[in-house]
Amino acid sequence: MSVRVGTRGSALATTQTRTVAQALTEQAGLDHELVIIRTDGDVTTGSLASLGGTGVFASALRASILDGVVDMAVHSLKDLPAAQPEDLEIIAVPARADLRDALCARDGLTLETLPEGARVGTGSPRRVAQLKALRPDLELVDIRGNVQTRLARVPGLEQHDDNAPAAAGSPRGDLDAVVLACAGLDRLGLGHVITERIDPDVMLPAPGQGALAVEVRALHDGIVGDALLDPTTPAGRLREGLARLDDLHTHAAVTAERALLLRLEAGCAAPIGAVARVEDGEDEAGAAAPRIVMDAMVAALDGSRILRRTSSVQLDAVPQEVNAEPEQSAEWLEDTLMTAAGALGVHMAEGFIAEGADLLPGTVRGTGA
Numbered sequence: 001m002s003v004r005v006g007t008r009g010s011a012l013a014t015t016q017t018r019t020v021a022q023a024l025t026e027q028a029g030l031d032h033e034l035v036i037i038r039t040d041g042d043v044t045t046g047s048l049a050s051l052g053g054t055g056v057f058a059s060a061l062r063a064s065i066l067d068g069v070v071d072m073a074v075h076s077l078k079d080l081p082a083a084q085p086e087d088l089e090i091i092a093v094p095a096r097a098d099l100r101d102a103l104c105a106r107d108g109l110t111l112e113t114l115p116e117g118a119r120v121g122t123g124s125p126r127r128v129a130q131l132k133a134l135r136p137d138l139e140l141v142d143i144r145g146n147v148q149t150r151l152a153r154v155p156g157l158e159q160h161d162d163n164a165p166a167a168a169g170s171p172r173g174d175l176d177a178v179v180l181a182c183a184g185l186d187r188l189g190l191g192h193v194i195t196e197r198i199d200p201d202v203m204l205p206a207p208g209q210g211a212l213a214v215e216v217r218a219l220h221d222g223i224v225g226d227a228l229l230d231p232t233t234p235a236g237r238l239r240e241g242l243a244r245l246d247d248l249h250t251h252a253a254v255t256a257e258r259a260l261l262l263r264l265e266a267g268c269a270a271p272i273g274a275v276a277r278v279e280d281g282e283d284e285a286g287a288a289a290p291r292i293v294m295d296a297m298v299a300a301l302d303g304s305r306i307l308r309r310t311s312s313v314q315l316d317a318v319p320q321e322v323n324a325e326p327e328q329s330a331e332w333l334e335d336t337l338m339t340a341a342g343a344l345g346v347h348m349a350e351g352f353i354a355e356g357a358d359l360l361p362g363t364v365r366g367t368g369a
């Protein structure tokens with residue numbers, strides 16, 4: 001059997017998808033082929049903010065899974081809406097790449113050395129709000145297009161790649177810098193254009209940034225003998241193979257980040273940042289047990305107010321009766337981590353709401369832009 005893997009057609013999407021598909025072939029011995037799906041996000045030329053940001057990139061890919069055109073899809077996790085559709089399941093979140101935002105400036109400039117009034121391109125309300133708070137003097141310019149098109153706006157950073165040319169008609173060399181995600185640039189082999197990997201204490205990345213989501217059709221709840229669970233069916237073998245690509249700590253971290261977004265009723269274009277991580281901790285009895293820590297921020301669109309919170313949740317150590325069975329123990333840890341991650345996201349969102357986050361202009365409740 002050959003697994004049909006759906007992907008958007010951009011250079012970034014096909015690179016990401018190829019990496020996951022190759023890992024599936026190497027680690028689970030399943031052959032694969034890529035199927036390119038055109039999405040509204042690729043066709044529309046309006047600004048990201050004007051699209052409302054709720055899953056424009058993901059919906060066509062998702063429809064192709066449900067229509068049986070492909071068996072699985074690979075998404076940039078930060079482009080997925082926080083609410084998970086019932087008929088689809090994120091079965092694996094591979095280990096995260098560099099989650100930081102990237103300043104790509106002319107002449108090696110950084111956020112500190114960009115001259116007064118410099119022109120900086122970004123289409124993201126989250127980046128705009130944080131840049132305005134940090135450097136009110138900058139002139140922020142709304143930009144769109146693929147990575148090559150954005151880099152071509154900065155003198156000296158145009159790339160000559162025939163597979164992913166900059167869009168014709170888009171301005172060139174008219175900006176001092178653009179802000180992108182480190183992960184995307186690194187995956188494309190363009191890490192050298194980054195002049196500053198921005199510390200998350202200075203600019204908090206988007207929920208899910210730097211992580212990929214591997215999505216398949218969901219199990220039908222409660223139906224005994226579901227063919228998707230049967231490891232002798234192709235779909236069952238695929239699920240088993242994909243589960244091996246999951247990185248539990250990344251999966252738990254992005255679960256916390258998405259839960260925050262969902263509880264704030266915000267889309268992926270809202271001025272909200274969140275980064276969670278799993279650390280080694282100790283439970284109340286002093287036994288080793290993981291802890292989930294999350295930094296989050298909610299901004300007014302104009303950067304006039306930025307709310308920031310940090311919270312953590314400490315897990316209990318694996319109970320003795322579970323610990324005896326390695327397989328049970330792993331399952332217990334996974335369930336406990338995911339549940340705690342979701343609860344942490346909701347808890348932090350409620351803290352923001354109590355602090356008045358939903359009163360910030362244009363921040364939450366689906367305004368997106």
Ligand SMILES: NCc1[nH]cc(CCC(=O)O)c1CC(=O)O
Nearest residue numbers: 076079180181183184209210211
């Ligand atoms: N919104 C577009 C998008 N979706 C994922 C990435 C980069 C890769 C990632 O964060 O995983 C990007 C580009 C960017 O923000 O610069």
